[in-house]
Amino acid sequence: MSGRRSVSDRHAQLTLAVGALLVSVSSVLIDLAGATPGTASVYRCLLALPPLIVLAWYERRRWGSLRGRDVSLAALAGAFFAGDMLLWTQAIFEVGAGLSTVLVNVQVILVPLLAWVADREGVTARYLSWVPVLLAGVVLTSGVAGGGASGTRPLAGTVHATLAAVCYSVFLFLLRRGGRQGSPIQNYCVVIAAACVVSLAAGSLWHGVDLAPGWRVIGWLTGVALAGTVLGWLLVATASPHLPSHVGAVLLMLTPVGALALGALILGERPTPLQLLGCILILAGSYFATQRVRLRS
Numbered sequence: 407m408s409g410r411r412s413v414s415d416r417h418a419q420l421t422l423a424v425g426a427l428l429v430s431v432s433s434v435l436i437d438l439a440g441a442t443p444g445t446a447s448v449y450r451c452l453l454a455l456p457p458l459i460v461l462a463w464y465e466r467r468r469w470g471s472l473r474g475r476d477v478s479l480a481a482l483a484g485a486f487f488a489g490d491m492l493l494w495t496q497a498i499f500e501v502g503a504g505l506s507t508v509l510v511n512v513q514v515i516l517v518p519l520l521a522w523v524a525d526r527e528g529v530t531a532r533y534l535s536w537v538p539v540l541l542a543g544v545v546l547t548s549g550v551a552g553g554g555a556s557g558t559r560p561l562a563g564t565v566h567a568t569l570a571a572v573c574y575s576v577f578l579f580l581l582r583r584g585g586r587q588g589s590p591i592q593n594y595c596v597v598i599a600a601a602c603v604v605s606l607a608a609g610s611l612w613h614g615v616d617l618a619p620g621w622r623v624i625g626w627l628t629g630v631a632l633a634g635t636v637l638g639w640l641l642v643a644t645a646s647p648h649l650p651s652h653v654g655a656v657l658l659m660l661t662p663v664g665a666l667a668l669g670a671l672i673l674g675e676r677p678t679p680l681q682l683l684g685c686i687l688i689l690a691g692s693y694f695a696t697q698r699v700r701l702r703s
Contacts, residue, residue, distance in 0.1 A: 418648040419696060422657045425641030430664025432634035434672050436495065439626035443495035444609020445616045446627060447488060451602035453624075453631035455595070458640070462595040472592050476584060480593045483580035484600025486573045491601070492608060493570035501563025507548045507662050509567035514540055514655045516575035521651035524579070533652045536695035539687050540659055546684025547662045578646070582654060585647035594643040598635060653696045659688050 436446050472480070490510075497506040514537060521527040577597075584593040609615040619627075646654040663685045666677055677685075 418645040421645035426660040427664040428638030447491040447605035449627040454635035465591040480596035481600040484597040486577040488601040488604035489573035497567035500559040506567040513575040517655040518652040520579040540691040543687030582646040
């Protein structure tokens with residue numbers, strides 16, 4: 407392994423970690439907006455499209471346009487992203503933010519599994535040994551272990567959060583694969599455009615979409631679009647193709663840590679000692695699980 411490759415890997419890991427922390431802003435701002443799942447999903451995509459289209463145009467002038475097959479895969483990724491947004495937002499109301507966060511983060515197992523089945527990509531023994539620590543950290547950070555779970559429809563919420571986890575995992579897998587073709591910004595722009603269309607269609611049939619939610623709601627969702635959808639997920643989209651699938655999945659576990667910190671700063675929530683311990687486990691697990699060692703198939 408050359409020194410140049412090592413620097414590239416470290417840069418990609420840092421970029422993805424920053425992106426994951428920016429994505430964590432979304433949950434807090436969506437909570438402040440108080441919009442329906444369909445409304446939140448449509449506007450966070452719609453408001454993100456103008457800057458993404460400009461960036462995609464510059465990339466297209468420099469590197470050329472996407473192929474038809476790549477556009478189709480990006481659109482499919484967008485459909486799964488829409489499913490994740492709609493289902494996860496609904497699960498928060500039904501089972502609470504804590505348990506929904508735990509269930510959706512099983513992507514740390516599902517994404518490498520998809521990469522192994524589809525691409526025969528190996529994972530490291532170190533990663534496998536740290537997965538239980540990471541999952542334990544998410545459980546503690548969510549507040550479930552400390553009695554912080556809430557919600558009025560636990561069964562429905564569990565089903566919706568589990569389906570959201572599947573959609574989230576497929577979205578991450580396709581996003582990473584699409585970015586490998588050399589035009590990650592164009593690919594991601596198609597993802598968000600497709601997610602906007604699917605969110606509008608599915609959200610209209612499921613709990614409805616308010617096309618005029620008011621300036622207060624639009625203001626909060628603009629923050630979601632810029633911080634989470636444009637900056638956060640765009641960083642993830644550009645960095646994840648340069649990393650093994652399990653490394654990207656682990657670094658995205660920083661999202662619940664960021665959400666907990668922002669909840670304390672913005673919403674006045676007070677983390678319990680168990681939640682702080684969960685953050686420590688996630689941070690330690692993310693560091694040690696992503697250290698480069700020999701891959702085994």
